[in-house]
Structures are given as structure tokens and as C-alpha cells.
Amino acid sequence: MTEAAGPTILGVDVFLVATLLAAVATFAMLVALYAATTVRDPMAKRVKALNDRREQLKAGITASARRERKSLTQKNETTDRMRSLLKSLNTLQDDQLQQAQQRLAQAGIRSKDLAVAVIFGRLVLPIVIGGGLAIAVFGFGYLADYTPFKKFMIVGGTFLLSYKAPDLYVSNKVAKRSNEIRKGLPDALDLLVICAEAGLTVDAAFTRVARELGAAYPELGDEFALTAIELGFLTERRQAFENLAYRVDLEAVRGVVTTMIQTEKYGTPLASALRVLSAEFRNERMMRAEEKAARLPAIMTIPLILFILPVLFVVILGPAACSISDNFVGG
Template identity: 40%
Template sequence: MSAQTIKTLTDPAFLTALLVGIAVFATMMTLLPAFGGNPLKNRMKAVALERDELRAKQRARLVAEADRRSRGLREQQSTGMRRVVERLDLRRLLADENTVRQLKTAGFRGQNPMTQFLFFRLVLPFVGLGLAAVYIFGLGVMEDKPMMIRVFACIGAAYAGFYAPIVYVTNRASKRKESIKRAWPDALDLMLICVESGMSIEAAMRKVAEEIGSQSVELAEEFVLTTAELSYLQERRQAYENLAERTGLEPVKSVTQALIQAERYGTPVAHALRVLSSESRDARMTEAEKKAAALPPKLTVPMILFFLPVLFAIILGPAGIQLSQNGGFFGDQPQSSATE
């Protein structure tokens, strides 16, 4: 049975069909978002649902203050992942404040993403170890290697499974922060225009969320959530601090601090937004200049490897062809005539 399995897995026809199937699946997954409708509308719908959830949480908090013995929210039936996480106390072992902050920065809010993150960190090492053991020992892929190397390969697969959720969350947080960072100066300009026209901060953020959604859905989502928190939280300062914590960007933190100071001391918001908008645009221009200045060193190696050989071939090619036709550098010397 094992020999037949190995023969089937090493069959070129089977491998070709498997690769074609994987390519077709990847193509379908790539083209699927194009037929999934407007992503901005879907994200806005998700934000509306989250706003309703935030409103429900606020009402539940008010009820809890009136009757602290009410435990209705805690008596909900737990899912399978939550039961495993709570039974093994994974939150205390694998999670800390940095993990919660990273999940918020990646766009995962609430208890369910944390539960799924901890569950996958528990399960994926065993999955990686099992797959590596079947691939190495079951199929005999590394038969010529020593036993210790095969064991270390299995352990490495388990470690990869353990850190795979962290890598996924980190990559998603980086992409999300980059999207917000690109659209932030334009959002500040729009907010400045709205505030100078007489709109409040809540109305300005709501309007900017509608306009900036085509450029950055993530930033529009953050503005909508901040507007909801400004409406329902007791302290407006907490809403601004939550915005800075969810984004994890220094420009956003500077703006939130300016808004907090304006709320506390009554300073003009438009002036602070004008200064911060100018600073954000200067920072973006400086970053673009840094990238432009770093291009010559990065292009040195590609030019040596790809451009110079082609240039030498174009310049010296005709001369080499002519020399080969003439028989080399010296060519065929004409024989001297016979002496008289």
C-alpha cells in the first residue's frame, strides 16, 4: 500500500493534475472578490453591525450598573473554541497586552478573534507536526538523511505552525497601517474643510468616512467607529484614544492628542488640524524623497547583472562578428610574391 501510494504521488501525470488543480483554485480565489460586490459597501455594512453591537454593549453596561448581580451576558452558551481556550486557560499563557493591541491594529476586535487566535496557536503546531511526520516518515521523503535531521524538521514544522497566526496577524496589521497612512493626509484635509465650514467633529468624521472610503476602506471604518464611540461613550477622550490605539500610527496619535486638548481647553480645532495636515503631507513627501534617494544603490546590482551585459553585446557584437569573418585579429595575411 505504501509503495503504491509513493508511486502515485511521484507519478508525473498525478503531479501535473495536482498543480493544475491548485492553479485553477488560486485563479478562482483571486477572481472571486471581483464578483463579490462593492467591498466598501460590505465593510460599511460590517461597521453598521458593529455599531449596533457597541450600542447593545453600552445598554448592557448601563443595566449592569443598575443591577451588578445580573450576569446575562456571561451565561451565553460557549462555542467549542471558547470552551477549549477557557478550559486550558490559554489567555493567560499565550496572550498579553501586546497581543490584544496587535489584533486591534489588524482590524480584529472583540472576544471571538482573540479566541480563534489562541485556538489556532494551540492546534496548528500539532497539525504541522502531523503533516511533517507523514511527509517525512510515512512517504520516506528524507530517507537518506539522518534521524536527527528528520526529527528536527518535524519540530521545525511544529514551530512554524505555532508562529503562523502571529505572522498572519502581523502582516495584516502592516497592510492595514500602510493603507491608513497613505490616506491620512487627505482625510485630514477633508476634515479641516468640514470643520472650517461649521460642522462638528462627529459630522466631519462621518462625512470624511463617506468620501475617503474609495481610497482606504480601513480608515473609513475607523472614522465610523470613532463617531459611534463619541456618541455613546461617557468620555470623549476615550473615543480618541481608542482611535489611536486601533490604528497604531504616530500621525493619528498626534491628531487625537490635539483633539483631546481642544476638547479640554477649548482651543480652535481648525488651527490644530491645519498644522497637523501640513506636517502629515511633509512627512509623506519626506518618505517619498527617502525612497527616491535609495533607488540608485538598489539599481546598481540589477544594472551590473542585466543592463551591462546587453550593452556590451550590442557594442562589441558587430566587431566580434566582423573579426570572426576575417579569421581573427590578424586574419589571413597575403602571401608575399616570389622574389625576382
């Protein structure tokens, strides 16, 4: 006697599907519990790095530990090799290098040596990836079923994408980081106003704002903490504010930097100027939210037509269609 088979849907055992879904749900619950019990302060690592940088500036050295010196030396040797190769090919220009360094700084990457790696990647990736695909397609007959035009388009697109891949990666990190900084800038200006009215100095105000907003906006807290350190060490305080505008790709931050420089130069009241800027940035954030809300009906039109209306028609017209079919069959 054979055992009765379990219920199936489209030929799939229901009990097997239920068991798999239960296993996935259990695994997701364990991951959620682990994530909830191992929450870490996002500013702890950043504050430690900034404090290490402060100690390095005090001591006038680049690294203190032997392992860090060894890795830094190896990195510099690799970078020097890349730089020498690019210079021998006449593909390393000063303005191009400075632009790459600024983009890396805006992406939150402090090492200027990686700018050489970005330019080197623009040269090497098309040769390695695009050239390898071209050899595979035209030399070894890969994608033989495709037409010559399709092969040419695929190889050409691979060359272009591999050339733009380093810039696309850096631009993506810059956009994400700038967006996070934009969200927390009005709150940071409000706290700066409070600190200025309380009588704190500018560098102390930046330090306090970085500590208060570090958990909610780590990128903004990182930039403010670094600015506070530079205000304490650089001979010209103006340079510290200009470095902040250099590291952040936002027009709003440039406006704040201009206000801070004018305040330092002419002695104008800092709190009133920052209060005006904070109100403007909050209005701008509200306008962006209203713009997104106004675009929502147009964005929801296609999902509404494809997914919601068919289900609604089935639910409304289904019982009537079944009733009509039963009457015709019974008749």
C-alpha cells in the same frame, strides 16, 4: 508524402506557442473587461456593516436575524471550548489575551473571540504540523536521503514556523492596514480642518471625512466612521478617541488622538492644531518618498549587472565579434 513540419525554436513548435499565447491574452482581456465592468464601491460593504452595528447598539442586541444568532452561538461555543482547554492547560493569560485582541483590532478584525483562536493556534499548529512531520521523518523514514542534522533543522524549523504562523498572519495584516491608513491620514486631516472651519461638530466632521475618503482609503474611512458612531453613543467622548488609537498601530494617529482629546478638554482651536499636524505628516510622507528614491540606485545595481549589462554587451560587441569571426574564417 509527409507534411512539412512547422518552424521550431529549441524543439518547440512556434505555431503551438503562438496559439497558447493568444489564448492566454484573450483570457486576460476577458478578465480585465469583467473587472472593469463589475467595479464595486469598496465602502459599500463597510458602511453597511457599520450601520448594522449602529442599529445593534441602539437596540442593545448582538444580532437580529435567527441565522446570525445561530452562527454567533456556535462560534461562542467553539470559542468557549478553546478557552476551557487553554485554561485547563494554564496557557491562557489575561495580558496575552488582551495583546492578541489589540493586534486583531489593529488588523481590522472586530471579533475579540478570535484572540482565543490565535492563542489556540499557537498551541495546536506545532503539535499537528510539526508533530506530524516529526513522525513522518523519524518514524516512517521520510526524507531518508537527508543527513540527521538536515532532518533536525527541517523539523525544528517547521515547529517554529507553525508556532509563529498565527502571529505572522496577524502582523502582516496589521502592517498592510497601517500602511494604507498612513497614506490617507494627511488628506483626512486636511478635510477635518475644512470641516472644523465650516462649523461642523467633531462627530459630523468624522462622518463627512469617512464618506469622502471611503473610496480612496477604505481602512481609514472605516476607522473614522466607527469613531463617529462611538462619539455619538459613548458617554465619554475621550473613550472614542482612545479607541481609535487602540485600533490603529500608528504613532501619527496617537498624535491626532492626543490633539483631539486636548481640544475637547481645554477648548483650544481644532483647525489650527490639525493644520500643523497635517503639515508634519505631509513632510514625513515626502521624506519617506525621498528615502526610497535615494535607495533606488543601490537596489538597481544587482539587476543592472545581471540582466542589463550582458544584453548591452551583446548588442554592442556582437556585430564586431561576428565581423572579426568572418574575417578570420575568410582569411
